[in-house]
Amino acid sequence: MALIFVTGSSTGLGLNTAAALSADGHDVVVHARTTARLPHGTWYGTVIGDLSDPVQTVRAGQSANEYGRFDAVIHNAGALHPPDAVRVNTIAPYLLTAVMIAPARLIYLSSSMHRGGSTDLTGLPSAAGSYSDSKLWVTALSAAMSTRWSGTTTHAVDPGWVPTRMGGAGAPDDLTEGHRTQTWLATTPDVTPVTGGYWHHHHTQHPAAAANDTRFQARLLMELGDITGVPLP
Template sequence: MALILVTGAAGGLGHHTANALADEGHDVVVHVRNQARLTGTDVGGGRWKGVIVGDLAQPDEIRSAARQAREFGRFDAVIHNAGVLHSPDVLTVNTIAPYLLTVLMDKPARLVYLSSSMHRTGSTDLRRLTAGTVSYDDSKLWVTTLALAFASRWEGTTSHAVDPGWVPTRMGGAAAPDDLAAGHRTQAWLATHHDVTPATGGYWYHQQTQAAHPAARDEAFQARLLHALENRTGTPPD
């Protein structure tokens, strides 16, 4: 069985993903912004291998979350699920947090990053990163780019991006048309199965590869984004 970290697991897709993995017998560590959001059954029933607490809108707490994660040793898989939609924190939560957690933690065997079909209308203008004018679409293009940039960066680590669809969670809203179960199935599958093609660098929707924004596969843009994030955080990608 695998040791797996799921960020943003207090509710929504993250909680469903963590539950599905635990039901399969995996050792699941959940990250939450506030431990009070976990139910008593979750915390006291031995369902989780552990709980990591940190507000991913706060750089110091992102670093704290990485330190907490390192105490568990090397994960088999990390699912970067945490995200926000209508918030001034879209850059920090959706892009900077996955970047920092990735480069500060021990490298897992598998990395999975939650993207969105809306990444296709994101901007490649990285001046937005320093100007504070980042949209949700931008943040999802950039985290998709990170996923594909990391796909060949470290020996022994694979990396994928997943579009879970527009699903009826607190973020997606009750009227969202996509299937909630299908929304978490792909990331759980990528975190635990070996018979995945491509083995790394895929952009997935419901266990099928899709075309990502061309910039996400552009090595020059990948390098520019990594450089911009290093400058913003003071933390290099290696």
């Protein structure tokens, strides 16, 4: 059984992901913005922290480290509107990745909307980027991490436009299918490709070209390190 950390697991895809993993017998550490928002259930552990706040994000990562090295970390937490879209969707995953013990698997939630994101990083320090920008940037972060650490594999997942609180009741994609790929990636022994995949419903796709542009990845990591003051190991 695996030890797995799921951010943003109080509702929606994060809760469904955590519940499915727990039902399969895995040790799941859930995360919520506040204690009051922690999901009901019997969990292996809990982590509290507002991921729109870099200080709280670092503390959340340090709290997660108390459970030891995770088999998988699923960066699920998300926000739709600026400035929280950039803070939660891009900066928080970067900070958690930088401060946590490197897990065996890193899984970042992307979106098909990343294809409309911009490579202009001038808005990153002020978190002025759009939702699409934030998802392009986290997809590039995932690609950059895919070969960075020996012993850690990395994937990005587009869960689809599903009817969660953020997606809206009219979202056309299947809610159950929305969490299956990330739970599978977190626990399946053999995945092809081993690292660096961009996934949608168990199938790999080609992300936007910028996500795999190593020069853009380098600029992004440098900018994130500068604005957070936390370099990536």
